[in-house]
Amino acid sequence: MLVNQFLILAAVLFCIGVYGVIARRNAVMVLMSIELILNSVNINFLAFALRNGSVDGHVFALYIIAVAAAEVGVGLALVLLVYRNRKSIALDELSEMKG
Amino acid sequence: MVAQNIAFGIIAVIMVVGALRVVTVNNVVHAALWLVLVLAGAAAQYILLTAEFVAVTQVLVYIGAVMVLFLFGTMLTRAQLGKEKLLNNPTWYLGIPASLLLLGVMILALISSFGDEKLPTDSELVSTQAISDQIFGPYLLPFWALSFVLLVAVIGAIVLARKD
Numbered sequence: 145m146l147v148n149q150f151l152i153l154a155a156v157l158f159c160i161g162v163y164g165v166i167a168r169r170n171a172v173m174v175l176m177s178i179e180l181i182l183n184s185v186n187i188n189f190l191a192f193a194l195r196n197g198s199v200d201g202h203v204f205a206l207y208i209i210a211v212a213a214a215e216v217g218v219g220l221a222l223v224l225l226v227y228r229n230r231k232s233i234a235l236d237e238l239s240e241m242k243g
Numbered sequence: 244m245v246a247q248n249i250a251f252g253i254i255a256v257i258m259v260v261g262a263l264r265v266v267t268v269n270n271v272v273h274a275a276l277w278l279v280l281v282l283a284g285a286a287a288q289y290i291l292l293t294a295e296f297v298a299v300t301q302v303l304v305y306i307g308a309v310m311v312l313f314l315f316g317t318m319l320t321r322a323q324l325g326k327e328k329l330l331n332n333p334t335w336y337l338g339i340p341a342s343l344l345l346l347g348v349m350i351l352a353l354i355s356s357f358g359d360e361k362l363p364t365d366s367e368l369v370s371t372q373a374i375s376d377q378i379f380g381p382y383l384l385p386f387w388a389l390s391f392v393l394l395v396a397v398i399g400a401i402v403l404a405r406k407d
Binding site: 145146147148149150151152153155156157158159160161162163164165166167168169170171172173175176177179180183186187190191193194195197199200202203205206207209210211212213214215216217218220221222223224225227228233234235236 | 244247248251255258259262263265266271274275278281282285288289291292293294296297300301304305308309312313315316317319320329330331332333335336337338339341342343345346349350353354357358359360361362363364366369373374376377378382385389392393395396397399400401403404406
């Protein structure tokens with residue numbers, strides 16, 4: 145197994161996630177794209193942990209999983225709050241702060 | 244080694260197709276189910292990378308908990324569960340050149356830095372004991388910080404979502 149096959153897979157997933165964040169209008173779909181990005185980063189960490197024979201990458205991957213879980217919890221609570229106030233979670237309609 | 248490469252190829256194709264469906268499908272519930280496929284594929288890749296504890300954690304946390312959160316979020320924020328026309332921004336096509344450019348730069352950088360360097364083939368599965376020795380040894384302070392982050396996130400989510 146090459147190092148690059150994992151790193152390039154992670155790069156492809158990362159770019160698909162970036163496309164989703166840019167293209168999607170529904171806030172829940174944007175959060176899903178962010179999950180794709182975080183998972184690609186985890187693949188990178190574990191590939192480098194195997195390459196360097198070190199356990200540190202595993203620890204960081206676990207921390208990323210925990211932070212991602214916290215992020216989804218708070219993010220969905222925010223989406224729920226916006227939906228309750230606006231009856232919509234389309235991100236381009238949230239323009240109150242436009243000057 | 245050949246078996247591992249074949250497994251990698253199959254899982255990688257499944258993951259990329261699933262990820263593309265997540266960002267293109269016109270139904271939020273279907274997108275969440277495609278995301279399950281990608282997350283399960285990522286867990287399988289972690290096994291190939293000798294990270295069994297992280298793989299199990301991935302299945303427990305992502306497929307078990309995060310997907311339930313997503314489905315609840317979908318359920319609570321949408322009237323109908325069918326197809327939806329306006330899931331994309333009016334300027335969604337701007338994401339294609341942006342992500343392709345990013346992909347090109349990253350692949351060029353990866354190929355020029357790592358070339359055809361191979362991963363070590365004789366490594367054992369990383370034991371849970373080794374990971375816990377790291378977490379509760381040198382990484383104890385970040386672990387405490389992370390516990391605090393989770394506590395604050397739980398309290399924050401309750402405060403935000405509470406009906407007053």
